[in-house]
Amino acid sequence: MRMDPKQFREYMLIYGTDILNWPEDMRTPGLKALKSSLELQAILEDEERFERVLRESRYEDPDPDLAERIISASLQKEDKRPYSVAGFFSDIFWEFGMPNRALTAVSLSLLVALILGFAIGFFYPSGAISSEQNQINLEAFLYYEGDVL
Amino acid sequence: MDVDLTHLDDTLLLQHIRQGGREAFAVLVNRYADRFYRIAYRLVSSKDDAEDIVQEAFLKLWRRPKLWDPSKGAKFNTWFYKVVINLCVDHQRKKRPLGLPQDMEMADGNPGHDVLLDDHQRQSLLDRFISDLPDRQRQALALCFYEGVSNHEAADMMGVTLKALQSSIMRAKTTLKKKVKLYFGGGSI
Numbered sequence: 649m650r651m652d653p654k655q656f657r658e659y660m661l662i663y664g665t666d667i668l669n670w671p672e673d674m675r676t677p678g679l680k681a682l683k684s685s686l687e688l689q690a691i692l693e694d695e696e697r698f699e700r701v702l703r704e705s706r707y708e709d710p711d712p713d714l715a716e717r718i719i720s721a722s723l724q725k726e727d728k729r730p731y732s733v734a735g736f737f738s739d740i741f742w743e744f745g746m747p748n749r750a751l752t753a754v755s756l757s758l759l760v761a762l763i764l765g766f767a768i769g770f771f772y773p774s775g776a777i778s779s780e781q782n783q784i785n786l787e788a789f790l791y792y793e794g795d796v797l
Numbered sequence: 798m799d800v801d802l803t804h805l806d807d808t809l810l811l812q813h814i815r816q817g818g819r820e821a822f823a824v825l826v827n828r829y830a831d832r833f834y835r836i837a838y839r840l841v842s843s844k845d846d847a848e849d850i851v852q853e854a855f856l857k858l859w860r861r862p863k864l865w866d867p868s869k870g871a872k873f874n875t876w877f878y879k880v881v882i883n884l885c886v887d888h889q890r891k892k893r894p895l896g897l898p899q900d901m902e903m904a905d906g907n908p909g910h911d912v913l914l915d916d917h918q919r920q921s922l923l924d925r926f927i928s929d930l931p932d933r934q935r936q937a938l939a940l941c942f943y944e945g946v947s948n949h950e951a952a953d954m955m956g957v958t959l960k961a962l963q964s965s966i967m968r969a970k971t972t973l974k975k976k977v978k979l980y981f982g983g984g985s986i
Contacts, residue, residue: 658967661966661967661970661971662948662963662966662967663948664942698970698973698974698977699942701919701923701977701981702923702942702973704916704919704920704923705920705923705924705927705943706842706920706921706923706924707835707838707839708838708844710830710831710834710838710844710847710848710851711848714830714831714834714848714851714852715823715826715827715830715831717848717852718826718830718851718852718855718856719819719822719823719826721852721856722819722822722855722856722859723819
């Protein structure tokens with residue numbers, strides 16, 4: 649594969665001036681072409697100067713405690729998470745989505761027990777008086793009242 | 798007993814994080830905070846903003862670790878680069894365009910006189926040229942030139958085809974080269 653100056657320039661823009669970093673199938677033709685062409689060598693020098701200018705672009709290192717700050721913020725965010733109905737239900741389902749099967753089984757058992765408790769309480773309320781019992785109570789009252797009077 | 802999680806790969810750390818593993822989260826943050834800061838900085842050109850963006854990205858991950866789905870085939874850091882890049886794009890949309898310092902006027906009026914520009918002015922001009930590039934070109938330049946990410950990986954992170962990414966790099970560099978030659982003078986490059 650022969651490489652003309654236009655192709656060489658394009659590859660240089662795409663892959664950079666270090667030809668050893670070019671994809672394998674372009675590297676050898678690129679190096680060969682460079683060795684035998686003064687024009688390509690001039691293109692390479694021009695591109696290297698341009699890359700040096702680009703590397704002058706300003707860069708500031710992050711604060712050394714950036715990672716620590718993020719970890720601390722994760723603690724705070726968790727405590728101060730605003731309440732929302734969607735978030736509440738999402739949290740419930742997230743708990744059930746945990747891969748810990750034992751925890752999920754215990755949670756489900758407690759939920760079933762709670763539902764059964766409500767159902768029993770609804771159909772057989774302990775404070776309720778049947779109509780038969782009500783009649784007996786009324787008769788006892790009337791009898792008791794009559795006796796006194 | 799404390800278990801050393803630093804040797805675990807990203808996928809395993811994320812599994813721990815899904816179960817509320819704070820130590821795993823700390824390991825992941827320590828592993829990647831600086832790397833993601835670098836790309837954020839290249840895209841927003843502000844230390845404070847880049848730090849805030851990286852923090853926001855990690856907190857999103859902490860609150861919703863299931864957002865990253867390994868079954869979809871993306872590596873964690875590729876996916877997280879996307880998160881950071883998207884946050885940077887949102888941030889840039891909200892922000893006003895960069896103004897040029899007053900001491901740049903002379904250079905603007907007389908392009909080609911590189912002797913008039915000191916290092917600080919050259920740097921400011923270059924930053925302005927880069928920030929004037931369209932989003933996609935700036936991202937391609939930041940990932941491939943400044944961060945040394947491979948073209949394939951960068952295309953994946955940006956959600957574009959390889960051809961589109963390479964075209965973006967070429968356009969970005971061609972535009973910058975023209976401006977640098979015009980404003981810094983032919984002797985600079």
